[in-house]
Structure formats: structure tokens, C-alpha cells
Amino acid sequence: MLRVSRTIMASALAAGCVMAAGAGASVTAAGVAYKDVADMLIAVMVADRTTYTKKVVQRLAAKEKVIKASEHFDDDKALPLPAQMFRFGAEAVADKTDKFSYSLLSMWPINKQNAPRTDIEKAGLKFVDENKGENYYGEEELGGKKYYTAVYADVAVAKVCASCHNEHKDTPRTDFKVGDVMGGVVIRIPMTE
Amino acid sequence: MNRTAQLWLLWLLLTAVGGGILVTGMFYGGPTRANLLIGETTSGHHQIELACGACHTSAFNSSEDIEKTCHGCHDAELKAAKDSHPLKKFRDPRNADRLEKLAANKCITCHTEHRPKVTNAMGVTLPNDYCALCHQDVGKNRPSHIGLGFDTCASAGCHNFHDNTSLYEDFLEKHASGPAVIDNPIVKLNTEKVEITASGDALNVASAADAPEGKHGDANVMAEWLATRHAKGGVNCSGCHSPKSKSAEDIKANWTDKPDHKVCATCHGLEAETWLQGKHGMRLADKMLSQTKGLYGLFRNRPLTPMRPELARLPMQSKAAHSDLTCTSCHSSHAFDTKQAAVASCTGCHADEHTKAYEGSPHRKLLVAELSGSADKGTGVSCATCHMPRAWMEDESGYEEFLVSNHNQNANLRPNEKMIRSVCMNCHGLGFSIDALADPELIKRNFDGRPSAHIESIDWVMKRVKEKGGK
Numbered sequence: 001m002l003r004v005s006r007t008i009m010a011s012a013l014a015a016g017c018v019m020a021a022g023a024g025a026s027v028t029a030a031g032v033a034y035k036d037v038a039d040m041l042i043a044v045m046v047a048d049r050t051t052y053t054k055k056v057v058q059r060l061a062a063k064e065k066v067i068k069a070s071e072h073f074d075d076d077k078a079l080p081l082p083a084q085m086f087r088f089g090a091e092a093v094a095d096k097t098d099k100f101s102y103s104l105l106s107m108w109p110i111n112k113q114n115a116p117r118t119d120i121e122k123a124g125l126k127f128v129d130e131n132k133g134e135n136y137y138g139e140e141e142l143g144g145k146k147y148y149t150a151v152y153a154d155v156a157v158a159k160v161c162a163s164c165h166n167e168h169k170d171t172p173r174t175d176f177k178v179g180d181v182m183g184g185v186v187i188r189i190p191m192t193e
Numbered sequence: 194m195n196r197t198a199q200l201w202l203l204w205l206l207l208t209a210v211g212g213g214i215l216v217t218g219m220f221y222g223g224p225t226r227a228n229l230l231i232g233e234t235t236s237g238h239h240q241i242e243l244a245c246g247a248c249h250t251s252a253f254n255s256s257e258d259i260e261k262t263c264h265g266c267h268d269a270e271l272k273a274a275k276d277s278h279p280l281k282k283f284r285d286p287r288n289a290d291r292l293e294k295l296a297a298n299k300c301i302t303c304h305t306e307h308r309p310k311v312t313n314a315m316g317v318t319l320p321n322d323y324c325a326l327c328h329q330d331v332g333k334n335r336p337s338h339i340g341l342g343f344d345t346c347a348s349a350g351c352h353n354f355h356d357n358t359s360l361y362e363d364f365l366e367k368h369a370s371g372p373a374v375i376d377n378p379i380v381k382l383n384t385e386k387v388e389i390t391a392s393g394d395a396l397n398v399a400s401a402a403d404a405p406e407g408k409h410g411d412a413n414v415m416a417e418w419l420a421t422r423h424a425k426g427g428v429n430c431s432g433c434h435s436p437k438s439k440s441a442e443d444i445k446a447n448w449t450d451k452p453d454h455k456v457c458a459t460c461h462g463l464e465a466e467t468w469l470q471g472k473h474g475m476r477l478a479d480k481m482l483s484q485t486k487g488l489y490g491l492f493r494n495r496p497l498t499p500m501r502p503e504l505a506r507l508p509m510q511s512k513a514a515h516s517d518l519t520c521t522s523c524h525s526s527h528a529f530d531t532k533q534a535a536v537a538s539c540t541g542c543h544a545d546e547h548t549k550a551y552e553g554s555p556h557r558k559l560l561v562a563e564l565s566g567s568a569d570k571g572t573g574v575s576c577a578t579c580h581m582p583r584a585w586m587e588d589e590s591g592y593e594e595f596l597v598s599n600h601n602q603n604a605n606l607r608p609n610e611k612m613i614r615s616v617c618m619n620c621h622g623l624g625f626s627i628d629a630l631a632d633p634e635l636i637k638r639n640f641d642g643r644p645s646a647h648i649e650s651i652d653w654v655m656k657r658v659k660e661k662g663g664k
Contacts, residue, residue, distance in 0.1 A: 103287065118287055147286060188286055
């Protein structure tokens with residue numbers, strides 16, 4: 001049931017990594033296609049994450065240097081890292097609804113729990129790494145439930161993304177540079193039919 | 194009717210009556226209930242074991258309903274502990290296969306009540322090697338862990354399932370070089386001023402007391418009250434004994450000789466709330482009913498009685514066995530002396546080795562020095578310093594934080610590593626604290642001496658840092 005779309009998204013964000021998803025979505029009286037829902041969701045996620053990265057972390061930590069961003073933001077009285085911010089959002093969504101879920105995964109994860117586990121995750125992360133600007137869509141069954149699963153590339157948009165990952169003592173890869181695919185966002189929508 | 198039929202009838206009747214008594218005991222409570230417990234409860238719940246409805250909210254409730262009650266009492270504590278395995282982690286469908294192996298999204302998977310024979314430390318009712326179910330390949334990224342038994346993850350002093358706030362790798366690295374006692378050891382939060390809610394005009398003379406005739410205390414009571422912050426903040430007799438009453442008539446009509454914790458809670462909300470979560474006050478929490486109303490008025494709602502030392506599983510002073518535990522048991526009424534509440538009130542009931550050893554402990558010497566004025570404020574260590582430490586806590590609205598003494602004595606007690614950040618590290622290095630808490634004999638001696646145990650977690654972390662080319 002694997003279906004791989006080669007649709008190139010309408011435009012890319014500043015670093016040329018993410019898509020303006022949702023473009024051309026077909027909303028009909030019958031509903032919205034799973035793919036379109038996933039594309040709309042990723043557009044919001046990417047927009048929020050980029051805003052946080054640029055308008056908060058990059059501005060206050062990298063440029064103005066008034067506060068640091070740290071993995072241990074509580075102890076260090078610092079800003080959460082953009083990836084952490086993204087995960088907190090995913091957890092908060094999971095607290096609110098089971099209509100969709102999302103996670104940030106990588107083939108080179110710092111936290112090994114974020115390595116791909118399902119077949120679709122493995123195939124999707126590989127695909128978005130090898131096919132720049134493209135997304136991966138498929139269906140899978142987990143715990144007896146069917147899911148529409150979309151995988152979107154997560155790209156190093158700023159120098160600090162790459163350097164921080166390269167220098168982390170738990171990283172399995174040390175040669176990331178700006179523009180590289182570092183992982184992917186996996187969105188799952190439980191299928192009703 | 195022949196004799197056999199009569200005996201049959203009698204047997205049926207007795208069975209129905211006997212069964213009826215047992216069933217009503219189960220559903221509505223009363224004297225038979227204690228005999229119906231299906232197995233000894235854990236030390237965390239034994240005080241409320243006769244309030245079946247606290248967990249079994251209805252006669253045939255589902256495991257989901259029971260789960261809700263777990264969360265109702267324990268969520269705040271788990272949130273404060275930055276739970277390493279929170280429910281939200283397991284909601285992601287990508288963990289569905291893991292949940293099939295171990296339903297880690299449910300409290301009762303690991304903590305099943307009434308199973309004394311299989312209950313391990315921390316009330317865990319699974320075999321202690323449960324970590325293996327998800328973390329079998331830990332050796333791949335942590336070669337140091339190859340060959341270690343999975344039953345030792347949580348028992349060797351290195352990891353906890355829920356609270357790892359003072360055990361996580363980077364924290365160990367950051368504080369690796371801490372000494373046994375740091376320079377200028379001081380419990381910082383004990384030096385801070387606590388905001389006083391009572392802000393009325395000070396009451397300075399006994400004649401200002403507004404108790405109705407016949408209810409005035411003797412000279413001692415008056416002197417004790419006048420010395421308190423209560424009197425200095427304008428809290429008159431009626432403030433506690435007849436709250437909300439304005440006129441002398443009302444005060445007299447609504448007078449209560451022994452105000453309960455709910456009256457204290459009107460001003461000391463967080464203290465009362467946390468006290469009701471701990472072992473001292475949990476029997477008085479809402480909905481703790483040993484009997485529930487029903488059966489055409491035959492049964493009435495009957496809350497559990499206050500805790501009494503005779504009900505405790507820890508060694509207690511026999512002279513205190515029958516005393517009810519309320520706010521004023523520790524904070525004697527009228528004087529409300531926090532110094533007494535911080536030590537003497539504890540030793541008045543507790544008679545275990547750790548408590549009895551406090552008298553000769555180095556911590557007490559520090560407290561004596563502080564109270565005599567020869568050492569700075571915050572340098573003394575009382576029972577309360579460690580077991581009811583001050584903390585910034587959110588009020589009910591969740592918008593404001595207040596500095597209060599956490600009256601849930603269990604909040605940082607089990608597993609005892611929870612104490613490291615809130616208490617120990619005010620004065621001691623991390624490694625020393627971890628080792629001290631891992632030495633049961635040292636704990637019994639109330640920390641008189643040096644730890645004989647050594648937990649290797651910091652050594653392993655530093656070895657790994659070195660291997661990775663760090664500092």
C-alpha cells in the first residue's frame with residue numbers, strides 16, 4: 001500500500017529546506033484528503049518552528065547574546081532548543097487529541113529513542129534524505145490500527161543546528177552542514193476507512 | 194415440611210444473610226470491611242485501605258477508572274519530578290509494539306495493589322528486570338552497560354523509572370567534582386522571607402481577644418497567641434474559631450473549639466493541600482470514606498478518622514499511639530511554633546533508628562548552633578529541613594508561585610534520590626549525596642559518619658566523557 005508522491009512543493013522557506021505545504025489542497029464536501037491534511041499540518045509546524053528558531057533563539061541567543069539556549073534549559077535557566085520546543089508541541093497535541101500525532105526522528109539521533117522504528121519511518125527518512133525537496137507518504141498498521149503516515153525532511157536551517165549536533169557527545173554523525181537533511185518529521189493520521 | 198427441607202431452608206437463609214452482610218460491607222463499608230481486603234496494601238496506601246472508593250470509584254469500575262484515580266493523586270508529583278516515562282511518551286502510535294510487551298501507559302501495569310507477595314521496592318509488582326523489555330540494546334551505545342543485569346538498573350542507585358532529575362548523565366557530569374561539604378553550606382530557601390498573608394492591624398493585648406464569654410483561653414494561651422504572627426497580623430480568636438463571623442453574636446453562634454485543617458487551609462492553602470497528599474494527612478483528604486451512604490439510609494457517609502501513630506507501620510512512640518494527627522498535633526494550637534514543629538513534634542511520635550539518632554547527629558549540632566545565634570540562618574538542619582523542605586510551589590490557579598514548606602513528607606522521600614536536589618545539594622556535593630543516600634546504615638545513624646557505599650555512576654560518566662574527548 002506504499003504510495004510515494006513526487007510532488008515538489010510550491011515554495012521553500014528561506015533556507016530552501018521546507019515546503020509551503022497545503023498549496024493546492026483539495027477540500028471538498030466529502031472531506032480533506034489525508035495527504036492534504038498532513039501537508040497543512042506540516043506547514044503550521046514548520047512555520048512555528050522557524051519563527052521560534054529565528055525570532056527567539058537566533059535573535060536572543062546567537063545575535064544579541066542576552067540568553068543561552070540549552071538542552072537543560074531548566075537547570076541552565078535558558079531557552080529550550082528548537083527541537084525540544086517542537087517535541088513539547090507534539091506532546092501537548094497528544095494530550096489534546098488522538099486525531100493525529102507527530103514526531104521528530106532521525107537516522108542519526110542524539111537520543112536513540114528517536115531513531116526510526118517502523119518500516120515506513122525507515123523508508124521515509126531514507127527517501128527524504130536521498131530526494132531533496134520531496135516528501136514520503138504511506139500507510140501502515142500499528143497496534144491493530146491503520147495510519148496514513150507522511151514523512152517530511154528536517155533540514156539544518158542554521159549553522160547552529162549543524163554545529164550543535166556535530167559536537168554533541170551522543171551524536172552518531174559529526175559532518176552535518178547547513179542545508180543537510182538531519183532527520184524528518186513524521187505525521188500520522190489514524191485512517192477511518 | 195420435613196426436617197431435611199427445613200435444614201435446607203435454614204442453610205439458604207443463613208447463606209443469604211451472611212452473604213448480604215459481606216456484600217454490604219464491601220459496597221457500603223462498616224465493621225466487616227477490614228476483613229474483606231484481598232491482600233495487604235502497600236505502605237503508600239495502607240492508611241486509606243478502608244476507603245475503597247478512593248480507587249474503586251464504583252462497584253464494577255474499569256481499570257481505566259482506577260487509572261484516573263492514580264493520576265488524580267500522583268500527577269502533580271510526577272510533573273514535579275519531570276517524569277522520565279510520562280504517559281504522553283507512550284501515546285505516540287510508533288510505540289504500539291512496545292505497549293504490547295509492557296503497557297507502560299498504565300500505572301497499574303507496574304503498580305498493582307493488594308499483591309504483597311510480589312510487591313518490590315517503590316510498590317513495583319513487576320519482576321525488577323522490566324527495563325529489558327524496551328532497553329535491551331542499551332549496550333550498543335553504552336558499552337559500559339554490557340553484561341549488567343537488568344534487575345540492577347533501578348536498584349543500583351543509577352536510574353529511577355520516574356524521577357531522574359539528579360541522576361541524568363549531564364547532571365552527573367556537571368556536578369562530578371563536588372566535595373563532601375561545599376563552601377558556605379546553607380539551605381538557601383530557609384533564609385528567604387515568607388510572604389505573610391495576614392495583614393491586619395497588630396493585636397498586642399489580651400483584652401483585644403474577641404472570643405465569647407467562657408471561651409477565653411488562660412494567660413498562657415493568650416501569651417502564646419500574642420507572640421504569634423497570627424496576632425501580629427490581626428488574626429483574632431474568631432479568625433480560626435469562628436471564621437467569617439463578623440458580629441460578636443455570630444462569633445458566639447459559630448464558635449468551634451477545635452478548628453480543623455480546612456480552617457487552616459483558608460490562609461495556608463498549599464501547606465494544607467500538600468499535607469493531605471502525604472502520610473500525615475491523606476486520611477483526611479476529600480472522598481476518603483470508610484463508609485458510604487446507601488441501602489435506604491442504613492449507611493451514612495463516614496470519613497476516615499485522622500491518622501494515629503498506632504496505625505503506622507513504622508516504629509512509633511507508644512505514648513503517642515492514640516493521638517489524632519491534625520495541623521495542631523505538630524503546630525501546637527495558639528503557639529504555632531515552627532521550631533517545635535520542625536523537630537520535637539516529629540520525635541514525639543517517630544521512634545525509628547533514624548529519628549532516634551538525630552539527637553547525636555552532625556545535622557542537629559548545626560541546628561543548635563543556628564538557634565543559639567552562633568551560626569547563620571539556614572545553616573541548621575532539622576527534620577523538616579529534609580522531610581518538609583521549602584519549595585516554590587504553584588497555587589491552584591497555576592499562575593502564581595509561593596515559597597512554602599511542602600507538607601507532603603513523602604514528596605522527596607521515595608526513592609530517596611529525590612532528596613538530592615531539593616535538600617542535600619544545598620550543602621553537599623552530588624557524589625557524596627548519592628553515596629550517602631545509598632548507605633542504609635549511615636541513614637540509620639542519621640548521617641553520623643561517612644558513606645561506606647559508593648555508586649559508580651559519576652565515575653562511569655566521566656570515563657565516557659574522557660573517551661569522547663571531553664574535558
